[in-house]
Amino acid sequence: MLKAKFSLTLRHFELEAELEAENEILVLVGPSGSGKTTILKCLAGLKAPSQGIIQINDRIVYFSENKIDCPPKERRVGYVFQEYALFPHMSVRRNILYGVSKEKRHAKPRAAENMLEMLGILHLQNRYPQHISGGEKQRVALARALMTEPEIMLLDEPLSALDQETRSGLQQELKKIQRQWKIPFVLVTHDLTEAELLGDQIIRIDRGQSVSNRRL
Amino acid sequence: MSFDYTPIILSLKVATAAVIIVVLLGIPLAGHMARRNFPGKDLVEAFVTLPLVLPPSVVGFILLWLFGKNGPLGQFLTGVFHVSVVFNLAGAVIAAAVVSFPMMYQSAKAAMEGVDKTLENAARTLGAGELRIFLTITIPLSWPGIVSGFILSFARSLGEFGATLMIAGNIPGRTQTMPIAIYMANEGGDAATAMILVVIMTVFSFLVIFWLNRWSKRQQKGFIQEEGGE
Secondary structure (H helix, E strand, O other): OEEEEEEEEOOOOEEEEEEEEOOOEEEEEOOOOOOHHHHHHHHHOOOOOOEEEEEEOOEEEEEOOOOEEOOHHHOOEEEEOOOOOOOOOOOHHHHHHOOOOHHHHHHOOOHHHHHHHHOOOHHHOOOOHHHOOHHHHHHHHHHHHHOOOOOEEEEEOOOOOOOHHHHHHHHHHHHHHHHHHOOOEEEEEOOHHHHHHHOOEEEEEEOOEEEEEEEO | OOOOOHHHHHHHHHHHHHHHHHHHHHHHHHHHHHHOOOOOHHHHHHHHHHHHHOOHHHHHHHHHHHHOOOOHHHHHHHHHHOOOOOOOHHHHHHHHHHHHHHHHHHHHHHHHHOOOHHHHHHHHHOOOOHHHHHHHHHHHHOHHHHHHHHHHHHHHHHHOOHHHHHHHOOOOOOOOOHHHHHHHHHHOOOHHHHHHHHHHHHHHHHHHHHHHHHHHHHHHHHHHHHHHHO
């Protein structure tokens, strides 16, 4: 469960966000520069709002009045960045194990293989990010974030850099993964069709303000 | 004629010790300065870069004043540890470290500033603390810059003359490093000894730079080519 209400002054406008998501896909849709990515950064703890509250399950990770500001590494938030942000000097396997502690690696030695298998990229595990395709990078980024067993998942334009064919395949897959993991996915896109296709709840944003909020 | 090798050994000792100090201080400072803003940052920046533009004799004079018998650091070292760094090898190491520090610092900082911040943010969301991010993301991705800083500071340490002469003096067998031995041999009319040392110094410096350059190029390409092995 994710519940957030916060505001932040940006250079050209005031950003106000109010989100509530159960185990579903919440899509934030709007033109570029409307503040969508900033919302994700605030949720992840990479940027601090000027005021408000952010709650993930029963944990309050940010609350301006009590000066609570949990650092990103303790938020248990999975984040898939727009350009994937895979570590170029590590193999796919090392990338997806980066967020897994030593103890967990020992407790579940097959976890990495299972994850790669599920996403159909097991054969890529020894490759380096610069030698795999965009769709494959996207899967690796997703696998890497899921390996940390996050409580919510944030995806910033996860499909916009991909060609049409890869994109529709991954759209279905994303939906399936969300149903499997049963955690809130907050997905940012500028594409309204994609929002309609993926979202259980769609919030339209323009210049930092929510202009509509509907459930499908 | 018997040839005295001690200046070579002393120079290598001094340069190695100086580079270790420079790496241990320069890399963390570069990481800090590349990522954080704080009041007075420009002052710190200018201060650590100063030895790059100051004449070595000025650096030597300042060091001699700082570490001398009545200098603040000199009094501290004598008072607390009963040691002095003036006119011994430790002084030479300090002089070499101070003049070569900016080389390591500048080069490492520029490389670290070039590391994509999104990658560091990604590591943060994956649960990594700042130290782990620095060691596993920032340093490996700025490796070529760190290595070239290392090469430059080693070469600079090896060739340090002016500041070394002022703080460590010219004591044959104890503080007489190669550049000083060359100067003294030449002044004393012993052109043959000077010539041998010049040749050694030139060939050695050339080989170090040549080898490290090639090595850093391989490192740079390393993670791109490794994939070919599968």
